Amino acid sequence: MQFTKGVSGNPAGRPKGIKDKHHRYAESIDSMIPQVLESVYQKALAGDMTAARILLDRTLAQQAARMGARGYTTQL
Template sequence: MSERLPNGQFPKGRSGNPAGRPKSASTELRRSLAEHGTAVVEKVVSAALAGDMTAAKVVIDRLLPPLKAQPAPIHVDLEGADGLAGVSRRLVDEAAAGRVPADVASQLVAALGQVARITEIDELERRLAALESAQ
């Protein structure tokens, strides 16, 4: 084993692990895959084409990501809704009446809350700038 310097480090050009990193199972698997991967893929695709549904599922799962559920577009009449509070109330009413899914209404009300916070910050910055310029 190499001797260490007084500060505990190994001298330049000397490793504290002269044998190197130990070989792991994953290293061997990667080497095998690099060597035989193309043949394995061809075999699986051939099996899928021959009607092997398990092989077909493997191929499809690798080529096409699973579809994620997406909510349908909604329409909420906001005419007469006064400000962010009015819009939020309208969304809650629409959800309560069953015309808008509750989770969608909840997300939209939360987004309106974020808009209100951003608007408030913008207003505070504007007022602060006006006060600073007046002094």
């Protein structure tokens, strides 16, 4: 038998508190959200229709979900 039953191949294991790449990336993105939202908002105000659509799609969908609207679509 190659492995002994009940014995870990890595008894020390990964140290507690070590964060993987995904977790570190998510933390760095979380800190940038306010700046990204402000940038998209300013572009929408300046006439960037893609930025405006992003804002409207996100905010209208959230409002519809809160109000329990059925059949809501973001297609204009």
